Amino acid sequence: MLTAAPKRIAPPTRLLYGPGPSMVEPRAYQAMSQPIVGIFDPYFFDLVEEIRAGLRQAFGTANQMTFTVPASGSGATEAAVANFVLPESKFVVFAAGHFADRMTIMAQRQRANVVRFEKPWGQVFSSEEAEEFLMRERPNAVGFVQAETSTGAFQSGRAITAAARQTGALVIADCVASLGAMPVEMDAVGIDVAFSCSQKGLSCPAGLSPISISPRAWEWLERRPGDPFTWYLDLRLMARYFEPTHAYQHTPSPPLYYAMHQALAAIEEEGLRNRWNRHQKANERLVEGLSRLGFELLVRNPADRIWHLTTAVPPKGVDETQVRRNLVQKYNIEVAGGIGQLAGKILRIGTMGPLATEENVDFLLEALAASM
Amino acid sequence: MLTAAPKRIAPPTRLLYGPGPSMVEPRAYQAMSQPIVGIFDPYFFDLVEEIRAGLRQAFGTANQMTFTVPASGSGATEAAVANFVLPESKFVVFAAGHFADRMTIMAQRQRANVVRFEKPWGQVFSSEEAEEFLMRERPNAVGFVQAETSTGAFQSGRAITAAARQTGALVIADCVASLGAMPVEMDAVGIDVAFSCSQKGLSCPAGLSPISISPRAWEWLERRPGDPFTWYLDLRLMARYFEPTHAYQHTPSPPLYYAMHQALAAIEEEGLRNRWNRHQKANERLVEGLSRLGFELLVRNPADRIWHLTTAVPPKGVDETQVRRNLVQKYNIEVAGGIGQLAGKILRIGTMGPLATEENVDFLLEALAASM
Numbered sequence: 001m002l003t004a005a006p007k008r009i010a011p012p013t014r015l016l017y018g019p020g021p022s023m024v025e026p027r028a029y030q031a032m033s034q035p036i037v038g039i040f041d042p043y044f045f046d047l048v049e050e051i052r053a054g055l056r057q058a059f060g061t062a063n064q065m066t067f068t069v070p071a072s073g074s075g076a077t078e079a080a081v082a083n084f085v086l087p088e089s090k091f092v093v094f095a096a097g098h099f100a101d102r103m104t105i106m107a108q109r110q111r112a113n114v115v116r117f118e119k120p121w122g123q124v125f126s127s128e129e130a131e132e133f134l135m136r137e138r139p140n141a142v143g144f145v146q147a148e149t150s151t152g153a154f155q156s157g158r159a160i161t162a163a164a165r166q167t168g169a170l171v172i173a174d175c176v177a178s179l180g181a182m183p184v185e186m187d188a189v190g191i192d193v194a195f196s197c198s199q200k201g202l203s204c205p206a207g208l209s210p211i212s213i214s215p216r217a218w219e220w221l222e223r224r225p226g227d228p229f230t231w232y233l234d235l236r237l238m239a240r241y242f243e244p245t246h247a248y249q250h251t252p253s254p255p256l257y258y259a260m261h262q263a264l265a266a267i268e269e270e271g272l273r274n275r276w277n278r279h280q281k282a283n284e285r286l287v288e289g290l291s292r293l294g295f296e297l298l299v300r301n302p303a304d305r306i307w308h309l310t311t312a313v314p315p316k317g318v319d320e321t322q323v324r325r326n327l328v329q330k331y332n333i334e335v336a337g338g339i340g341q342l343a344g345k346i347l348r349i350g351t352m353g354p355l356a357t358e359e360n361v362d363f364l365l366e367a368l369a370a371s372m
Numbered sequence: 373m374l375t376a377a378p379k380r381i382a383p384p385t386r387l388l389y390g391p392g393p394s395m396v397e398p399r400a401y402q403a404m405s406q407p408i409v410g411i412f413d414p415y416f417f418d419l420v421e422e423i424r425a426g427l428r429q430a431f432g433t434a435n436q437m438t439f440t441v442p443a444s445g446s447g448a449t450e451a452a453v454a455n456f457v458l459p460e461s462k463f464v465v466f467a468a469g470h471f472a473d474r475m476t477i478m479a480q481r482q483r484a485n486v487v488r489f490e491k492p493w494g495q496v497f498s499s500e501e502a503e504e505f506l507m508r509e510r511p512n513a514v515g516f517v518q519a520e521t522s523t524g525a526f527q528s529g530r531a532i533t534a535a536a537r538q539t540g541a542l543v544i545a546d547c548v549a550s551l552g553a554m555p556v557e558m559d560a561v562g563i564d565v566a567f568s569c570s571q572k573g574l575s576c577p578a579g580l581s582p583i584s585i586s587p588r589a590w591e592w593l594e595r596r597p598g599d600p601f602t603w604y605l606d607l608r609l610m611a612r613y614f615e616p617t618h619a620y621q622h623t624p625s626p627p628l629y630y631a632m633h634q635a636l637a638a639i640e641e642e643g644l645r646n647r648w649n650r651h652q653k654a655n656e657r658l659v660e661g662l663s664r665l666g667f668e669l670l671v672r673n674p675a676d677r678i679w680h681l682t683t684a685v686p687p688k689g690v691d692e693t694q695v696r697r698n699l700v701q702k703y704n705i706e707v708a709g710g711i712g713q714l715a716g717k718i719l720r721i722g723t724m725g726p727l728a729t730e731e732n733v734d735f736l737l738e739a740l741a742a743s744m
Contacts, residue, residue, distance in 0.1 A: 009403040009630045011415050016408070021623060024408055031381040032627055033405040036388070036396055036577055038706045043383050070444050070579065071604060072622040078604040106603045199623055205408055207442065207579050207625030229601035231478045232443060232450040248711070250444040251393060251571060253579030255404055255627060258381045334410045339620070 014328075015355070017364055018336040019149045019309050020177070020200035022352035025266050028204055028259035036254040040246060044254065047261055048242065054264030057272060058202070059175075059194055059212045060185035066212040067242040068260070069233065070250050073176040073197030076209035078106050079233040080172050080193050081143070083221060087111035089140040092133065092169070094160060096123050098150035098340045099174055103143050110229065115139065121341060122151040122311070124159075124304045131163035141170040146184065147177035149200075150339050152311030152348065153299050154182065161190035170217055176200065179210060180267060181279045181308040181352055192217040198256070201308065203353030204263045208256040211235070276307075282356035283307040286349065289365035293372065294318075298346055308352045311338075313345060318372050320347055326371035333367055386700075387727070389736055390708040391521045391681050392549070392572035394724035397638050400576055400631035408626040412618060416626065419633055420614065426636030429644060430574070431547070431566055431584045432557035438584040439614040440632070441605065442622050445548040445569030448581035450478050451605040452544050452567050453515070455593060459483035461512040464505065464541070466532060468495050470522035470712045471546055475515045482601065487511065493713060494523040494670045494683070496531075503535035513542040518556065519549035521572075522711050524683030524720065525671050526554065533562035542589055548572065551582060552639060553651045553680040553724055564589040570628070573680065575725030576635045580628040583607070648679075654728035655679040658721065661737035665744065666690075670718055680724045683710075685717060690744050692719055698743035705739055 016023050037044050048067075056066045069076045081103060085091045091112045093104045096119040107114045117133045119125065125144070134142065142164045147154050157173050164171045173191040175184050180201030186194045195211040198204035213221070213235070221236060228234055232250065240247035267275055287297060287310060294315030299305045314320050320337055321344070327333040336348040351361055388395050409416050420439075428438045441448045453475060457463045463484045465476050468491040479486045489505045491497065497516070506514065514536045519526050529545050536543045545563040547556050552573030558566045567583040570576035585593070585607070593608060600606055604622065612619035639647055659669060659682060666687030671677045686692050692709055693716070699705040708720040723733055 008399075009406045009419075009634060011406055011409045011626075011630075012413075013407055014409050014413065016410060018410060021408055021410060021626070027380075029405045029407070033401045034381045034383055035385055035401070036393055037383045037386050038388060038390060039393060041384075041386065041706070047381075071447070072442050072625070074622045075443065075604045078602065082601075102603070109599060109601050109603055111601075197623070199625075205625050205627045206623040207628060227481060229454075229481050229483075230450065230605075231474070231481055232447045232605070233602075250446045251569070251578040253444070253571075253577050253628070254383075254393070255577045255631075256579060256625070258383075259627075262381060334413070 013332060015331070015333045016350070017355060018334050018350050019348045020197070020350065020352070021206055022200055022203060022350055023354045024205055025203040025263040025353060027262045027266060031258035031262040032255040034258055039252055045246065047257060051257060051261050051264060052242065054268060055210045055212065058180050058184065058267065059210070060183065061187045061212050063212045063214055065218050065239060067239065069195070069209040069211050069238070070252060071209055071233070072206050073209050074102065075233060076195035076197065076211055077103060077174060078230070079211060079235055080195050081106040082110055082228040082230045082233055083235045084170055084172055084193055084217065085110050085112045085141050086224070088113060090115060090137065092117060092137055092139040092142045094125050094144040096151065096153065097121050097145060097148035099145045099148055099176065103174060122153050122298045124153050124155040127159040127162060130160045134163040134167050134169065138167050139169050141172060143172040143174070145174040147175065147182065147306045147309070149177045149309060150342065151298060152306050152309050153304050154178070154306045157189045157191055165190060170220065177306060177309060181275065182306065183276060186212060198260060200352060202260065202263050204259045205256065207253065208260055279307040279351070279356045282351045282361050283310060285358060285361045286310055286351055286365070289361065293369055308350060308356060310349045311346050312349065314347065320344065323347065323368070323371050327367055330371065331367040333364065385704060387703070387705045389727060390706050390722050391720045392569070392722065392724070393578055394572055394575060394722055395726045396577055396631070397575040397635040397725060399634045399638060403630035403634040404627040406630055411624055417618065419629060423629060423633050423636060424614065426640060427582045427584065430552050430556065430636070430639065431582070432555065433559045433584050435584045435586055437590045437611060439611065441567070441581040441583050441610070442624060443581055443605070444578050445581050446474065447605060448567035448569065448583055449475060449546060450602070451583060451607055452565050453478040454482055454600040454602045454605055455607045456542055456544055456565055456589065457482050457484045457513050458596070460485060462487060462509065464489060464509055464511040464514045466497050466516040468523065468525065469493050469517060469520035471517045471520055471548065475546060494525050496525050496527040496676045499531040499534060502532045506535040506539050506541065510539050511541050513544060515544040515546070517546040519547065519554065519678045519681070521549045521681060522714065523670060524678050524681050525676050526550070526678045529561045529563055537562060542592065549678060549681060553647070554678065555648060558584060570632060572724060574632065574635050576631045577628065579625065580632055651679040651723070651728045654723045654733050655682060657730060657733045658682050658723055658737070661733065665741055680722060680728060682721045683718050684721065686719065692716065695719065695740070695743050699739055702743065703739040705736065
C-alpha cells in the first residue's frame with residue numbers, strides 16, 4: 001500500500017556527474033508537462049519528423065531509416081543485434097569493456113557464432129589489428145563500442161570499418177554514450193547500424209533510444225531470411241510507424257518525444273560542433289584538475305578518451321566508495337564507481353550537457369578535493 | 373534539420389476518448405517536470421517500492437514479483453511470452469481479437485508450438501469450452517486477453533484458470549487494458565503472469581508496463597532450462613534491479629516512474645473499488661446514449677463488456693471515418709475506429725480515468741450526435 005497520505009514527488013536536487021543518467025536539458029522538463037496527444041495525431045507525426053531530422057544531424061548521417069526504439073539503450077543494443085545478427089552467422093565483437101560483453105551475450109542469445117577480439121579494458125583497437133583479425137575471421141557482421149561507458153575509452157570506428165568493408169561485413173556501433181556530446185559521424189566513419197540512448201549525451205530522460213541504419217543495411221534487413229525472435233524490437237515492424245504508412249506497432253510515449261525534441265532543439269541552437277567543443281574543453285580542464293589531485297587517467301592516450309566521461313584511478317590510500325559517499329552527502333553530487341573488473345578501482349565522472357562548463361568542472365573538482 | 377527557430381512544444385488539447393493513450397492524471401504531468409535522480413538513488417528506490425505496492429493493489433495480488441517492464445504494453449507481452457513459453461513447448465492461446473493474435477505471433481517467434489482456440493472477434497470463452505479444449509490439448513502454458521482492446525470484450529479469466537490448474541498449465545493474462553479501471557484480481561482468478569501498460573486504465577503516459585508473477589510461476593522461471601532469446605526483457609535479470617540487490621540491468625526513466633507514482637496515489641485516494649464503479653457507471657450511461665443514437669453494441673452480453681472501452685457499430689448510412697474526422701475537427705475529440713477485421717466497421721470509445729464521469733460521457737454523446 002502507499003502511505004495514507006501519498007507523498008508528492010519531491011526528489012532531492014542531485015548534480016548528476018555520473019555516466020548517465022545525466023542532467024536533463026531544462027526546457028525538456030517543461031516540455032514533459034505538456035498534454036499528450038494520440039499516437040496518430042498529425043501534430044505528433046510532425047514532431048517525430050523533426051526529431052528524426054535532429055537525430056540525423058547528431059548521428060552525422062543522411063540515413064532515411066533513423067528513428068527511435070521504445071526502450072532504454074540496452075533495448076536499442078538488442079534491437080541492433082537481434083535484427084542484424086542471424087542465428088548461426090559469425091559475429092565479431094571488439095571487446096574491451098562491459099558493454100562489448102553485453103553485446104556478446106545478446107548475440108549469443110540470438111544463437112550467433114560470436115568471435116571476440118579481446119583487449120584489456122580501456123584499450124582501443126588499431127586498424128592493423130582490426131584488419132588482421134577481420135581478414136582471418138571473415139564475419140558476417142562486426143560490433144564495436146564507440147564510447148565504452150565502463151572504461152572511458154573512445155573508438156571512432158575508423159580503424160574497424162575499412163577492414164569490415166573489405167570483407168563485406170555489416171558494422172554495428174554502440175553509440176550509447178557518444179551521441180550528442182562527441183562526433184559519431186556514422187556516414188563518414190562507415191558505420192551501418194548505430195544506436196544510442198537518450199539519457200547521456202542528449203540530455204534527455206531515459207526510455208527512448210535513437211537508431212540509424214544505412215541503406216545497404218536496410219536492404220539486407222528487408223531480405224533477411226526469417227524473422228528475429230523478438231517482435232517488440234523487430235525493426236521492420238517498428239519502422240512502419242515512422243514511415244508514411246504510420247502503421248501501429250507499439251504505443252510511443254509522447255512526453256519522452258517532447259523532451260527529445262527540445263533537447264535536440266537546444267543542440268541545434270548551440271550548434272553541434274560548439275557542443276562538441278564545449279565537452280572537449282570541459283574534459284581538458286577536468287583532466288588537469290584530476291592530475292593535480294593525484295588521480296591517474298585509466299585511458300592513457302588523450303586521443304582515446306571520451307570527452308564527457310572521464311575514468312580516473314584515485315591516489316593510493318583514497319577509498320573511492322568513501323569519496324562518492326562524501327560527494328553525495330555534502331554536495332548532492334553523484335559520480336559513479338567502476339563496474340565489472342573495474343569495480344572499486346576507479347571513479348567515472350561525467351561532464352555532460354549542462355555540466356560541461358568551466359564553472360561546473362571547477363565546482364566538481366573543489367567538491368572532490370574536499371571529499372578525499 | 374529542425375526549423376531555424378525550433379518550435380516549442382505546444383500540442384493541441386485533445387480529449388482522448390480512444391482505446392489509449394488515455395487522458396493523463398493531471399498530477400502526473402506535474403510530477404514529470406520534477407528533476408530526475410540517479411538510478412541507484414535511495415529516493416528512487418523508495419519511490420519504486422511505493423509503486424510496486426500500488427501495483428499489487430491494482431493487480432489484486434500479494435505477489436512479491438510485481439514490478440515494471442521498461443517498454444510499452446507490447447514489450448510487456450513479449451516479456452511474459454519470451455520468459456514463460458519455452459521453444460518446442462505447447463502454448464494454447466484463447467483467440468478472439470487482435471491482441472490474442474499478437475500473443476500468438478510472439479510465441480511463434482519463440483519457436484513454441486502454438487495451438488489456438490479461436491472464436492469470432494468480440495466473443496468470450498465459457499468454462500465448459502475452456503475445460504474441454506485444455507483437457508484435450510494439455511499445454512504447458514495458456515494465454516488469454518482479459519480486456520481485448522480490439523473488440524471491447526472482457527474475460528475475467530475464471531473460465532480458463534480452473535481448467536488450466538487441472539492440467540498444470542501456467543496461465544498468462546494480457547491485462548493491458550484492464551488494470552486500474554476494472555477488476556484484474558489476479559490472485560482470486562488464479563492468473564500466474566499478468567502484465568499491463570501505463571497509458572490506459574492507469575492514466576499515465578506510455579512507456580512503463582506493470583507485470584506481476586505468482587510464486588509458482590517465479591519458481592518455474594528460476595528453474596527454466598536455458599535463457600530466453602531476449603536479454604532486454606529477461607525477467608530474471610530485470611527483477612534483480614527491483615529486489616534488494618538493486619543490480620543494474622537497464623536504465624529506468626524517472627519521469628515515467630514519477631508519473632506512475634502519482635497516478636497510483638490518485639487511485640488510492642479515490643479507492644480502487646470507487647474507481648471501478650465510476651468506470652462501470654460511465655459505461656452504462658454511454659451504452660444507453662449510444663443505443664439512443666442507433667448504435668449497436670459489438671459485445672452483446674453486458675457482462676462481457678469492458679467498462680471503459682465500448683465498441684459500437686454505427687447505424688446504417690453513417691460513415692465511421694467521417695464521424696471521427698468531425699469529432700476531431702469540431703471538438704478536439706479523438707475516438708478510434710476498428711483494427712484488423714473490424715476496420716471500418718466500429719467505433720472504439722474509451723471513457724478512462726478523468727473521462728469516466730457523467731459530464732464527460734454526456735459531452736461525448738452530444739458531440740457524437742452532432743458529428744453523425
